[in-house]
Amino acid sequence: MISKVVAVSALAAAGVQAASTEANPIRRVVTLMQDMQKELEAEGAKEDDLFKKFSCYCSGNTENLTKAGEEAAAQIEELTAKVKAEKAEKKQVAEELKQHKKDRSTAKQDLEKATAIRKKEHETYLATAGDTQANIEATKGAVKALESGMGGAAFIQTPFASQLKALVSTVESVDANDRETLMAFLQANGDYVPASGQIVGILKNMLDEMDKGLNGMVSDEDSAAAAFKDLKAAKQKEIALATQAIESKTERVGELAVSIVQNEGAAKDATADLEDSQKFLANLAVTCKEKQTEYDERVKIRQDEVAAISEAISVLNDDDALDVFKSALPRANKGSFLQKGAKVSKIAKAMAMISKADFTKSPALNLLAHTIQHKLNSNSKVDFSSVMKMIDDMVALLKKEQADDESHKTYCEGELDTSADEKKDLKQKIASLDSAISEMRDEIAALGEKIAALTAENKALDTSVAEATEQRKQEHADYTAKVQLNEAAIQLIFKAKNRLQKFYNPDQHVAAPVAEPTEEELSHSFKVSFVQIKQHNQGPELESAPETWEGGYQSKGKKSNSVMALMDRLTKELETEVKEAEHDEKTATKEYQELMADAQENRAANTKSISDKNKSKADIEVKLEETKTQNIVTKDQLTTTEGYIADLHQSCDFILANFEVRREARTAEQESLVNAKAVLSGADFK
Numbered sequence: 310m311i312s313k314v315v316a317v318s319a320l321a322a323a324g325v326q327a328a329s330t331e332a333n334p335i336r337r338v339v340t341l342m343q344d345m346q347k348e349l350e351a352e353g354a355k356e357d358d359l360f361k362k363f364s365c366y367c368s369g370n371t372e373n374l375t376k377a378g379e380e381a382a383a384q385i386e387e388l389t390a391k392v393k394a395e396k397a398e399k400k401q402v403a404e405e406l407k408q409h410k411k412d413r414s415t416a417k418q419d420l421e422k423a424t425a426i427r428k429k430e431h432e433t434y435l436a437t438a439g440d441t442q443a444n445i446e447a448t449k450g451a452v453k454a455l456e457s458g459m460g461g462a463a464f465i466q467t468p469f470a471s472q473l474k475a476l477v478s479t480v481e482s483v484d485a486n487d488r489e490t491l492m493a494f495l496q497a498n499g500d501y502v503p504a505s506g507q508i509v510g511i512l513k514n515m516l517d518e519m520d521k522g523l524n525g526m527v528s529d530e531d532s533a534a535a536a537f538k539d540l541k542a543a544k545q546k547e548i549a550l551a552t553q554a555i556e557s558k559t560e561r562v563g564e565l566a567v568s569i570v571q572n573e574g575a576a577k578d579a580t581a582d583l584e585d586s587q588k589f590l591a592n593l594a595v596t597c598k599e600k601q602t603e604y605d606e607r608v609k610i611r612q613d614e615v616a617a618i619s620e621a622i623s624v625l626n627d628d629d630a631l632d633v634f635k636s637a638l639p640r641a642n643k644g645s646f647l648q649k650g651a652k653v654s655k656i657a658k659a660m661a662m663i664s665k666a667d668f669t670k671s672p673a674l675n676l677l678a679h680t681i682q683h684k685l686n687s688n689s690k691v692d693f694s695s696v697m698k699m700i701d702d703m704v705a706l707l708k709k710e711q712a713d714d715e716s717h718k719t720y721c722e723g724e725l726d727t728s729a730d731e732k733k734d735l736k737q738k739i740a741s742l743d744s745a746i747s748e749m750r751d752e753i754a755a756l757g758e759k760i761a762a763l764t765a766e767n768k769a770l771d772t773s774v775a776e777a778t779e780q781r782k783q784e785h786a787d788y789t790a791k792v793q794l795n796e797a798a799i800q801l802i803f804k805a806k807n808r809l810q811k812f813y814n815p816d817q818h819v820a821a822p823v824a825e826p827t828e829e830e831l832s833h834s835f836k837v838s839f840v841q842i843k844q845h846n847q848g849p850e851l852e853s854a855p856e857t858w859e860g861g862y863q864s865k866g867k868k869s870n871s872v873m874a875l876m877d878r879l880t881k882e883l884e885t886e887v888k889e890a891e892h893d894e895k896t897a898t899k900e901y902q903e904l905m906a907d908a909q910e911n912r913a914a915n916t917k918s919i920s921d922k923n924k925s926k927a928d929i930e931v932k933l934e935e936t937k938t939q940n941i942v943t944k945d946q947l948t949t950t951e952g953y954i955a956d957l958h959q960s961c962d963f964i965l966a967n968f969e970v971r972r973e974a975r976t977a978e979q980e981s982l983v984n985a986k987a988v989l990s991g992a993d994f995k
C-alpha cells in the first residue's frame with residue numbers, strides 16, 4: 310500500500326526531527342499514526358462512496374438491460390410471426406392473382422370466340438336473308454307483270470324470267486307438278502297465258518313460303534343476337550371483375566413484399582440488439598462481481614491496517630507508556646558539568662570533546678553527558694566502562710543512522726525518478742485516450758448523421774413510391790376512361806355508318822368493321838322491311854313509288870360516301886389514339902414496375918446499411934465507454950502517482966536537502982565521541 314510506505318517514511322523522517330526538536334518524541338509518533346488513521350478512514354469513506362455509485366450502476370443497468378432484452382425478445386417474436394403471416398398471405402394472394410389472370414384470359418378468349426361465331430352467323434344470316442329478299446322481290450315482279458297481262462313471250466324476255474328459272478330449281482317447298490308447270494311456262498315460246506292464273510297462283514304460293522322462311526330467319530337471328538348480348542355482358546363483367554381483382558391483389562402483393570422486407574430488417578435489428586444486451590449484461594455481471602471482490606479485499610486490508618495502527622497507538626499512547634518514555638528520554642540538561650570544577654581532568658577533557666558536537670541537539674549526547682555528569686557528581690569511584698560502552702554504542706548508532714540516511718537518499722532518488730517517468734507515461738496515455746475518445750465521438754456522430762440520412766432517404770423513397778402508386782392509379786383510370794370513351798365513339802360512328810350503308814349500299818352493309826348492330830336496331834330494321842313487303846302485297850297504289858325516287862338519291866349517295874369516308878377517317882384516328890393509349894399504358898406500367906423494383910432494392914440496401922451502421926455505432930459506443938473507463942482509471946492512477954510523489958517529497962525533500970549537512974554533523978559527532986573515548990582511555994590532546 311502506497312499510504313503505508315508514505316506513512317512509514319514520514320514517520321521515520323518525523324521521528325528523526327522529533328528526536329531533536331521535542332522533549333518527548335513519542336507524542337509526535339502517536340500524532341503521525343493518528344493522522345495515518347484519519348487518512349485511511351478518509352480513503353475508505355471515499356472508496357465506499359465510489360463503490361456505492363458503482364453498485365447503483367450495476368443494479369440499474371442490470372435491470373434496464375434485462376428489461377430491454379425481454380422487450381427485444383417479445384419484439385422479435387412478434388415480428389417473426391408477422392413476417393410468417395405476411396409470407397403466407399403473399400403466397401395465397403399470388404396464387405389468387407395467378408387464377409384471376411387465368412380466368413380473365415379464359416373469359417377474353419371465350420368472348421373472342423363467341424364474337425367470331427356471332428359475326429360469322431350474322432354474315433351468313435345477312436347473305437341468306439339478302440338472297441331470300443331478292444328472290445321475293447323477283448317473284449313479286451313476276452306476279453305483277455303477269456297480272457298486268459304480259460304475254461309469255463314478252464315475260465320470258467324480262468329479267469324476272471331468268472331469276473325465276475334459277476329460283477324454281479332451288480325452292481324445295483314447290484310441288485313437283487308446279488315446278489314442271491313453271492319450267493314449262495318459262496321455256497315456252499309465243500304468247501302463252503295459263504288458264505285460271507295457275508302460274509300466278511304458284512308464284513304467290515312461293516312468295517308465302519319465302520315470307521315464312523324469311524320470318525324464321527329473322528326470329529332465329531333475334532334469338533342469336535339476344536343470346537350473344539347476354540353472353541357478352543356476362544363475359545365483360547367477368548373480365549372487369551377479374552381486372553379489378555388483379556389490380557387490387559397486385560398492389561397487395563407489393564405492399565406485403567415491402568412490409569416483409571421492413572419487418573425482417575426490424576427483426577434482424579432487434580436480434581442484434583438482444584445479442585448486444587445479453588453480451589453487455591454478461592460482461593457487466595463479471596465486472597460487477599470482480600469489482601465487489603476487489604472492494605471487499607480492499608476493505609479487509611484497510612481494516613487490518615487501521616486495526617494495526619490503532620493497536621500501535623494504544624500501546625504508545627498509554628499513560629504508563631508515556632511515563633516510561635518520559636523517564637527513558639528526559640529533557641536535556643543545558644548546564645555544563647565542566648563548570649562544576651575539575652575534580653578529574655580526564656572527565657573535563659572528555660566533556661570538552663563531547664561539547665564540540667553540540668549535544669544539546671541530540672538526546673543520546675544529552676544522555677551521555679548526563680551519565681558523565683552523574684558520575685562526576687557522585688562520591689564513589691569513577692568507573693568509565695559504562696561510559697565507554699555508551700560512546701561505542703553511540704558511534705555505532707551514528708554509523709547506522711548515516712547508513713539509513715544514505716539508503717533513504719538512494720531510495721528517494723530512485724522512487725522520484727521512477728515516479729516522474731510513470732507520471733509522464735500516464736499523462737501521455739491520458740492524452741492518447743482523450744484523442745481516441747474524441748475520434749470515437751466524431752465517428753459516432755458521423756455514423757449517426759449517415760443513419761439519419763439513410764432513414765430520411767428511406768422515408769423519401771416511401772413517399773415517392775406512394776406518390777408514384779397514386780399517379781399510376783390516376784394514369785390507369787385516365788387510360789381506362791379514354792379507351793372506353795374512344796371505343797364508345799367508334800361504336801357510335803360504326804352504328805351511324807352501318808345504318809347509312811344499309812340504306813345507301815345494302816351490299817356493303819355486312820362489312821361493318823367493328824361491332825354488330827344492337828338487338829333493337831336489327832329488330833327494327835327487319836320488321837320494317839317485312840311490313841313494306843306486306844304493304845306491296847295489299848294494293849297497286851304503291852307500285853310506282855320506287856320508280857318515282859330512282860334518280861333523286863344518286864347525289865345523296867355520293868354525299869353519303871363522303872360522310873362515310875369522313876367516318877372512316879375519324880374511326881381510324883380514334884383507333885390510333887386507342888393504340889397509342891395502350892402503348893403508353895404498357896410503357897407506364899413497365900416503368901412503374903421497374904420503379905417499384907428499384908425502390909424496393911434501394912430500400913432494402915438502405916435498411917441493411919442502417920443496420921450495419923447501427924451495429925458499428927453500437928460497437929464504437931461500447932469501445933468508447935471502455936476507453937472512458939480506462940481513461941478514468943488512468944487519471945486515478947495519475948492522481949495516485951502524483952499523491953505518491955507528493956508523499957515522497959514530504960518524506961525525501963528534507964533528507965535530500967540536508968544530507969550533506971547531516972553527514973558532516975554526524976561525522977563531527979563521531980570524531981568528538983572517539984576523541985572523548987580516547988581521553989577517557991588516557992590519551993592526551995593538547
